[in-house]
Amino acid sequence: xxxxxxxxxxxxxxxxxxxxxxxxxxxxxxxxxxxxxxxxxxxxxxxxxxxxxxxxxxxxxxxxxxxxxxxxxxxxxxxxxxxxxxxxxxxxxxxxxxxxxxxxxxxxxxxxxxxxxxxxxxxxxxxxxxxxxxxxxxxxxxxxxxxxxxxxxxxxxxxxxxxxxxxxxxxxxxxxxxxxxxxxxxxxxxxxxxxxxxxxxxxxxxxxxxxxxxxxxxxxxxxxxxxxxxxxxxxxxxxxxxxxxxxxxxxxxxxxxxxxxxxxxxxxxxxxxxxxxxxxxxxxxxxxxxxxxxxxxxxxxxxxxxxxxxxxxxxxxxxxxxxxxxxxxxxxxxxxxxxxxxxxxxxxxxxxxxxxxxxxxxxxxxxxxxxxxxxxxxxxxxxxxxxxxxxxxxxxxxxxxxxxxxxxxxxxxxxxxxxxxxxxxxxxxxxxxxxxxxxxxxxxxxxxxxxxxxxxxxxxxxxxxxxxxxxxxxxxxxxxxx
Amino acid sequence: xxxxxxxxxxxxxxxxxxxxxxxxxxxxxxxxxxxxxxxxxxxxxxxxxxxxxxxxxxxxxxxxxxx
Numbered sequence: 217x218x219x220x221x222x223x224x225x226x227x228x229x230x231x232x233x234x235x236x237x238x239x240x241x242x243x244x245x246x247x248x249x250x251x252x253x254x255x256x257x258x259x260x261x262x263x264x265x266x267x268x269x270x271x272x273x274x275x276x277x278x279x280x281x282x283x284x285x286x287x288x289x290x291x292x293x294x295x296x297x298x299x300x301x302x303x304x305x306x307x308x309x310x311x312x313x314x315x316x317x318x319x320x321x322x323x324x325x326x327x328x329x330x331x332x333x334x335x336x337x338x339x340x341x342x343x344x345x346x347x348x349x350x351x352x353x354x355x356x357x358x359x360x361x362x363x364x365x366x367x368x369x370x371x372x373x374x375x376x377x378x379x380x381x382x383x384x385x386x387x388x389x390x391x392x393x394x395x396x397x398x399x400x401x402x403x404x405x406x407x408x409x410x411x412x413x414x415x416x417x418x419x420x421x422x423x424x425x426x427x428x429x430x431x432x433x434x435x436x437x438x439x440x441x442x443x444x445x446x447x448x449x450x451x452x453x454x455x456x457x458x459x460x461x462x463x464x465x466x467x468x469x470x471x472x473x474x475x476x477x478x479x480x481x482x483x484x485x486x487x488x489x490x491x492x493x494x495x496x497x498x499x500x501x502x503x504x505x506x507x508x509x510x511x512x513x514x515x516x517x518x519x520x521x522x523x524x525x526x527x528x529x530x531x532x533x534x535x536x537x538x539x540x541x542x543x544x545x546x547x548x549x550x551x552x553x554x555x556x557x558x559x560x561x562x563x564x565x566x567x568x569x570x571x572x573x574x575x576x577x578x579x580x581x582x583x584x585x586x587x588x589x590x591x592x593x594x595x596x597x598x599x600x601x602x603x604x605x606x607x608x609x610x611x612x613x614x615x616x617x618x619x620x621x622x623x624x625x626x627x628x629x630x631x632x633x634x635x636x637x638x639x640x641x642x643x644x645x646x647x648x649x650x651x652x653x654x655x656x657x658x659x660x661x662x663x664x665x666x667x668x669x670x671x672x673x674x675x676x677x678x679x680x681x682x683x684x685x686x687x688x689x690x691x692x693x694x695x696x697x698x
Numbered sequence: 699x700x701x702x703x704x705x706x707x708x709x710x711x712x713x714x715x716x717x718x719x720x721x722x723x724x725x726x727x728x729x730x731x732x733x734x735x736x737x738x739x740x741x742x743x744x745x746x747x748x749x750x751x752x753x754x755x756x757x758x759x760x761x762x763x764x765x
Contacts, residue, residue, distance in 0.1 A: 219760060247730075247744040248719035254749050255716045258756040262708045355745075360736030463738055464731045468723055476720035484716070500760035508753045515745055 219494035219503025220330035224572035226257040230289040232514040233534035239518020240537045241529035242462035254511040256483035260491035274636035278619030279580035285612030287595035292605040296384045296533045313596040320574035329571040336564035340513040343554035362523035365459030380445035384533035389436045389453035400443040408435040452527045478666025485617025614668035618643035622675030631682045639675025643667045708759045715748045
């Protein structure tokens with residue numbers, strides 16, 4: 217397999233869109249997630265190929281589950297795209313699922329996929345280059361400008377101010393200053409007022425065109441699909457308090473280290489389990505270069521969105537920074553074709569990703585078309601649940617890591633199987649913890665978010681211990697994949 | 699089969715580069731927040747230096763057919 221084809225497994229639209237949104241929103245973990253999204257697949261490309269004995273039924277089932285979850289996360293992005301374009305979310309899911317079912321079955325799909333990936337990564341960079349050249353703003357200048365804003369407010373040109381926009385997913389907005397919000401879709405709006413010792417909860421049944429007056433500290437709950445209009449010049453609710461808060465995320469503290477390493481372990485483990493080993497030689501350089509271009513594009517979209525339009529992250533839509541930035545930065549005449557180009561690039565990335573995921577599923581669990589159809593159908597069904605796409609992606613990568621990586625250090629198939637069983641059992645137990653005990657200690661929260669942090673080493677330890685006991689281990693052997 | 703030394707070294711360097719990001723961001727006294735030419739040290743590292751180094755190391759390993 218070429219390095220480009222191997223990279224296609226990793227470059228999922230959900231990964232790049234999440235990165236762009238997190239950078240735009242100034243999330244505390246955005247810098248290391250951006251770096252992890254690049255280095256994790258690079259580690260997998262460098263690691264040596266796996267021997268045949270490294271696969272086992274548990275790892276195969278976990279790979280199938282991972283492929284399904286990753287597909288589901290991608291379909292959630294398709295639902296976001298449909299919402300942004302004014303269509304019903306299910307329409308986006310149905311279209312993405314239909315393409316995912318059909319495209320991998322087309323003759324020559326795998327052959328075309330690798331060059332298509334390189335073109336898509338370039339197409340994702342092109343609108344950014346256009347924004348940079350037209351506005352005369354280098355990425356570091358955009359970052360610096362974004363970081364110097366005294367406050368993050370709605371500009372006059374914002375869609376949230378002019379015609380109102382839709383929320384792609386449920387949101388809780390905390391208002392730092394008073395603001396009148398106009399509801400453009402009828403519904404029940406829940407406001408938590410915090411101006412007294414005891415918070416007061418009020419529910420307002422409002423018709424389209426009615427206005428809610430919110431005071432500083434109030435919290436407004438919005439359902440997915442609700443359309444609201446805000447006041448120009450007012451602070452964006454839920455956004456960082458200032459440019460400095462966006463740049464330096466005051467929430468960052470050493471207590472975030474377990475979650476940070478959990479996220480990075482999940483990314484690296486998931487990449488080792490899912491990204492196949494490529495053929496070596498000069499053409500293999502294309503794989504790392506495309507990974508660099510795509511992740512740089514995602515970070516760039518986020519930085520320019522934060523500097524140009526800090527309200528783009530408000531609706532929670534993963535695609536808002538990518539689809540709306542060209543329009544806001546360059547106006548509709550120049551921006552609209554670039555937004556379309558970015559959308560086409562994301563669709564191409566989805567198609568190359570599904571071709572690669574189908575090959576991964578076929579390698580792990582057999583190439584029967586019914587298995588791929590079942591994975592796509594299940595993934596589409598999962599989008600009906602109100603799940604966060606990043607959480608779904610992390611679960612997919614995590615379960616692949618927990619089951620797949622222990623078998624990489626095992627000395628034989630049986631030993632690898634035991635490692636995979638231990639890894640998956642620990643992963644499921646930790647992932648289910650918030651449902652079983654909602655009042656669990658806060659120190660357990662990073663482990664529940666990223667169970668692979670513990671599941672992988674325990675699976676490795678079990679495999680190593682059994683290897684040592686049975687004398688079938690090889691202490692110097694590590695990280696072998698196919 | 700042991701992992702060839704070049705690949706093993708490359709994997710170790712890549713993981714060290716990766717671990718550097720949260721350590722730089724979350725270390726006491728926030729060294730990552732120091733501005734260099736208007737951009738924080740953390741973003742110079744995670745957005746430019748580490749990605750370029752990691753890509754160069756990976757390409758160097760992948761283009762060699764010997765290992």
